[in-house]
Amino acid sequence: xxxxxxxxxxxxxxxxxxxxxxxxxxxxxxxxxxxxxxxxxxxxxxxxxxxxxxxxxxxxxxxxxxxxxxxxxxxxxxxxxxxxxxxxxxxxxxxxxxxxxxxxxxxxxxxxxxxxxxxxxxxxxxxxxxxxxxxxxxxxxxxxxxxxxxxxxxxxxxxxxxxxxxxxxxxxxxxxxxxxxxxxxxxxxxxxxxxxxxxxxxxxxxxxxxxxxxxxxxxxxxxxxxxxxxxxxxxxxxxxxxxxxxxxxxxxxxxxxxxxxxxxxxxxxxxxxxxxxxxxxxxxxxxxxxxxxxxxxxxxxxxxxxxxxxxxxxxxxxxxxxxxxxxxxxxxxxxxxxxxxxxxxxxxxxxxxxxxxxxxxxxxxxxxxxxxxxxxxxxxxxxxxxxxxxxxxxxxxxxxxxxxxxxxxxxxxxxxxxxxxxxxxxxxxxxxxxxxxxxxxxxxxxxxxxxxxxxxxxxxxxxxxxxxxxxxxxxxxxxxxxxxxxxxxxxxxxxxxxxxxxxxxxxxxxxxxxxxxxxxxxxxxxxxxxxxxxxxxxxxxxxxxxxxxxxxxxxxxxxxxxxxxxxxxxxxxxxxxxxxxxxxxxxxxxxxxxxxxxxxxxxxxxxxxxxxxxxxxxxxxxxxxx
Amino acid sequence: xxxxxxxxxxxxxxxxxxxxxxxxxxxxxxxxxxxxxxxxxxxxxxxxxxxxxxxxxxxxxxxxxxxxxxxxxxxxxxxxxxxxxxxxxxxxxxxxxxxxxxxxxxxxxxxxxxxxxxxxxxxxxxxxxxxxxxxxxxxxxxxxxxxxxxxxxxxxxxxxxxxxxxxxxxxxxxxxxxxxxxxxxxxxxxxxxxxxxxxxxxxxxxxxxxxxxxxxxxxxxxxxxxxxxxxxxxxxxxxxxxxxxxxxxxxxxxxxxxxxxx
Numbered sequence: 063x064x065x066x067x068x069x070x071x072x073x074x075x076x077x078x079x080x081x082x083x084x085x086x087x088x089x090x091x092x093x094x095x096x097x098x099x100x101x102x103x104x105x106x107x108x109x110x111x112x113x114x115x116x117x118x119x120x121x122x123x124x125x126x127x128x129x130x131x132x133x134x135x136x137x138x139x140x141x142x143x144x145x146x147x148x149x150x151x152x153x154x155x156x157x158x159x160x161x162x163x164x165x166x167x168x169x170x171x172x173x174x175x176x177x178x179x180x181x182x183x184x185x186x187x188x189x190x191x192x193x194x195x196x197x198x199x200x201x202x203x204x205x206x207x208x209x210x211x212x213x214x215x216x217x218x219x220x221x222x223x224x225x226x227x228x229x230x231x232x233x234x235x236x237x238x239x240x241x242x243x244x245x246x247x248x249x250x251x252x253x254x255x256x257x258x259x260x261x262x263x264x265x266x267x268x269x270x271x272x273x274x275x276x277x278x279x280x281x282x283x284x285x286x287x288x289x290x291x292x293x294x295x296x297x298x299x300x301x302x303x304x305x306x307x308x309x310x311x312x313x314x315x316x317x318x319x320x321x322x323x324x325x326x327x328x329x330x331x332x333x334x335x336x337x338x339x340x341x342x343x344x345x346x347x348x349x350x351x352x353x354x355x356x357x358x359x360x361x362x363x364x365x366x367x368x369x370x371x372x373x374x375x376x377x378x379x380x381x382x383x384x385x386x387x388x389x390x391x392x393x394x395x396x397x398x399x400x401x402x403x404x405x406x407x408x409x410x411x412x413x414x415x416x417x418x419x420x421x422x423x424x425x426x427x428x429x430x431x432x433x434x435x436x437x438x439x440x441x442x443x444x445x446x447x448x449x450x451x452x453x454x455x456x457x458x459x460x461x462x463x464x465x466x467x468x469x470x471x472x473x474x475x476x477x478x479x480x481x482x483x484x485x486x487x488x489x490x491x492x493x494x495x496x497x498x499x500x501x502x503x504x505x506x507x508x509x510x511x512x513x514x515x516x517x518x519x520x521x522x523x524x525x526x527x528x529x530x531x532x533x534x535x536x537x538x539x540x541x542x543x544x545x546x547x548x549x550x551x552x553x554x555x556x557x558x559x560x561x562x563x564x565x566x567x568x569x570x571x572x573x574x575x576x577x578x579x580x581x582x583x584x585x586x587x588x589x590x591x592x593x594x595x596x597x598x599x600x601x602x603x604x605x606x607x608x609x610x611x612x613x614x615x616x617x618x619x620x621x622x623x624x625x626x627x628x629x630x631x632x633x634x635x636x637x638x639x640x641x642x643x644x645x646x647x648x649x650x651x652x653x654x655x656x657x658x659x660x661x662x663x664x665x666x667x668x669x670x671x672x673x674x675x676x677x678x679x680x681x682x683x684x685x686x687x688x
Numbered sequence: 689x690x691x692x693x694x695x696x697x698x699x700x701x702x703x704x705x706x707x708x709x710x711x712x713x714x715x716x717x718x719x720x721x722x723x724x725x726x727x728x729x730x731x732x733x734x735x736x737x738x739x740x741x742x743x744x745x746x747x748x749x750x751x752x753x754x755x756x757x758x759x760x761x762x763x764x765x766x767x768x769x770x771x772x773x774x775x776x777x778x779x780x781x782x783x784x785x786x787x788x789x790x791x792x793x794x795x796x797x798x799x800x801x802x803x804x805x806x807x808x809x810x811x812x813x814x815x816x817x818x819x820x821x822x823x824x825x826x827x828x829x830x831x832x833x834x835x836x837x838x839x840x841x842x843x844x845x846x847x848x849x850x851x852x853x854x855x856x857x858x859x860x861x862x863x864x865x866x867x868x869x870x871x872x873x874x875x876x877x878x879x880x881x882x883x884x885x886x887x888x889x890x891x892x893x894x895x896x897x898x899x900x901x902x903x904x905x906x907x908x909x910x911x912x913x914x915x916x917x918x919x920x921x922x923x924x925x926x927x928x929x930x931x932x933x934x935x936x937x938x939x940x941x942x943x944x945x946x947x948x949x950x
Contacts, residue, residue: 146919146920149919149920149922150920151920152918152919152920152921153919159700159701159702159703163700163701163702163703163705163714164698164700164703164704164705164714164715164716164723164724165698165705165707165712165714166698166796167698167699167700167791167794167795167796167798168796169792174792181796478701482701482702482787482788483702483717483718483787487787487788487789489788489789489792490788490789490792636919639857639915640858650734650735651917652917652918652919653731653856653916653917653918653921654918655714655723655724655726655731656702656703656714656716656723656724
């Protein structure tokens with residue numbers, strides 16, 4: 063197969079040769095590696111890559127993926143990083159309008175009955191990053207199946223290895239994984255990746271944020287031993303009046319099916335609760351194992367059990383050790399429309415959180431994540447909405463460990479297709495009910511679900527943000543309903559199409575609904591629990607009057623709480639020639655037009671991760687219903 | 689586009705784009721003004737140009753109480769907003785503005801010879817009045833700017849009337865064909881007419897910072913910069929914006945501060 067740049071224009075082509083999304087379990091060669099948290103099956107490709115920037119597709123290097131290509135005029139760029147923050151392309155912050163507003167006229171393919179055009183494959187604004195990475199395989203990788211795993215690339219990419227086309231991927235915020243095995247060599251492999259800033263996916267990724275591009279999350283190689291656990295689906299549930307647990311799991315293997323699988327569950331003291339052996343088959347199902355006297359998982363006591371899966375060959379030698387930490391928790395809605403966690407009323411003291419670092423944009427580190435968790439803990443924040451895209455995988459592990467309730471949102475926002483000048487105007491809305499835009503959004507729901515399904519901290523699947531609603535949002539809701547009966551679905555955008563409310567979202571979700579309006583709903587025999595998925599817009603010096611929302615918690619059991627907009631300012635640390643010092647800069651400060659200017663700074667935290675003065679108010683009110 | 693001698697028009701959902709190879713304008717319906725003026729890919733505007741009604745208080749103003757009497761123009765200077773936009777492209781008048789769904793009929797290949805767009809700014813004075821700024825872009829890409837102020841009985845005397853353009857970065861200097869030194873309507877008899885080059889953006893060193901730097905009866909002004917805010921732009925060569933009089937000479941000041949900051 064050959065790469066085709068016209069895929070950029072086609073909403074029906076969003077993944078080519080990609081490995082199906084699967085669980086994010088960790089796997090090791092043995093217990094020693096597990097203890098050291100270093101897997102010899104993983105080889106990082108992060109670091110310096112060769113790089114060529116092109117202003118548009120017409121000027122991109124065409125043959126750069128070929129093994130005889132002379133890349134002597136390429137620069138070097140760190141991976142992961144944002145192309146813009148390496149100063150190849152202009153920073154731009156924009157909220158609801160598309161970044162090409164006033165510069166290029168575009169409509170989504172098929173939205174007005176028209177076919178695809180060449181708007182992206184020949185887009186004057188479609189900057190291109192061509193990346194080359196030379197690598198040798200680690201010794202432990204020799205002779206194994208090897209995949210390449212991109213954790214996040216904005217916004218569309220083509221991949222080649224040693225001159226051969228490998229695949230194509232969109233969806234900037236979920237992993238893209240490709241099989242490299244057929245074309246791998248021991249030494250001097252040439253991985254070539256071409257990243258386009260825009261494709262039809264741009265219509266689905268209109269989040270209120272700086273618009274970046276590039277390989278902005280880590281890249282690694284994954285090696286598989288002769289048998290590998292490809293997917294793990296855990297389903298721990300609770301029974302006997304919250305005393306006992308029931309453990310269900312489905313294990314899917316690739317490779318040789320000649321050997322054994324041993325599965326162990328241990329508590330935090332190392333006591334074994336379950337230990338059983340199975341003959342290796344493609345799929346192993348563990349059904350309804352009763353675990354007595356379990357500890358429940360919640361914000362105050364995020365108790366996690368350790369699952370080990372030992373994959374053994376026919377001589378019972380360990381060939382792969384898989385690990386997951388999971389908890390027992392139950393979320394449900396009562397007949398009175400109250401949300402219960404483990405039988406007790408759940409109150410969301412939440413924040414919306416963009417991934418942000420003032421130096422590196424959405425390329426954030428584990429240190430940034432840990433600091434944010436500490437800030438949550440210090441200020442009684444118990445929940446996070448991953449606005450408006452799946453976050454880096456380690457974030458969900460940290461939320462599991464720290465008892466943070468997660469609303470796991472899909473990478474979907476098509477705001478500019480249905481709201482203009484503040485008015486609802488959905489004439490060219492996508493995904494809407496357009497058949498050609500259905501698979502791409504279901505794929506986003508699937509990738510989010512399949513990758514993250516085992517995280518105890520995730521209580522809600524959020525279909526996306528501000529994308530209006532139609533048949534395709536219904537299909538996304540149905541996807542989650544047919545795959546997961548242990549969590550609730552969430553979507554706010556259905557407020558504009560109230561007839562669809564019985565098909566979309568388990569929660570009645572609003573953003574910035576004044577407390578009096580929320581009260582009207584709550585007083586009037588609510589049909590769903592009520593949530594403010596965004597409230598207390600914390601732009602600049604703000605956050606007053608929080609009491610008027612918090613008192614709803616005491617008055618209405620159906621009031622679930624809310625997620626403050628938002629956690630951290632999106633601002634960039636930039637040299638200021640006037641003062642000679644570094645200063646935080648926001649939308650419009652990079653000659654970026656159109657921009658929404660200071661609207662990028664809505665955080666409870668300044669971009670330097672210090673707290674705004676309003677944080678003490680949040681700590682106080684969120685402390686009232688801990 | 690390059691191959692036509694016409695303006696390329698982009699009928700956006702909240703803005704109108706007008707482009708030639710050299711000039712790119714974005715008129716924002718949301719912000720109510722000219723949001724972007726790019727010449728050879730260099731941005732000249734930090735915020736939309738607005739009418740200005742206030743000048744920094746002078747020592748004499750303080751002495752005779754003018755700034756107290758005229759105080760509501762300070763508010764009008766800072767907070768007056770666009771109340772209405774009028775758009776004509778060639779012979780077609782757009783009322784209402786051509787936003788979605790109306791603009792769905794257009795494409796990325798729309799061309800015209802002339803764009804005329806006016807912004808009415810309603811003053812925050814009591815009583816209120818209207819000040820209109822009109823931009824006419826001809827097929828060469830040059831803009832002619834007109835301003836019309838409707839006075840109103842009952843308003844205090846205007847401290848100043850004009851337009852304020854805020855640039856993204858400091859100018860390195862400016863050159864003009866007009867009067868020497870600093871001149872005012874009632875203080876220009878001693879000036880000589882000629883071409884003057886000014887380095888940087890000097891502020892006259894009055895003891896108390898106040899209105900300064902006015903240049904009356906100017907035929908032509910050229911402002912030079914060599915830096916931009918575009919993080920991807922490493923070019924340090926000079927680039928210029930040229931402003932010419934239309935039927936009457938213009939008056940200007942080119943300062944590193946707004947009237948409020950002085």
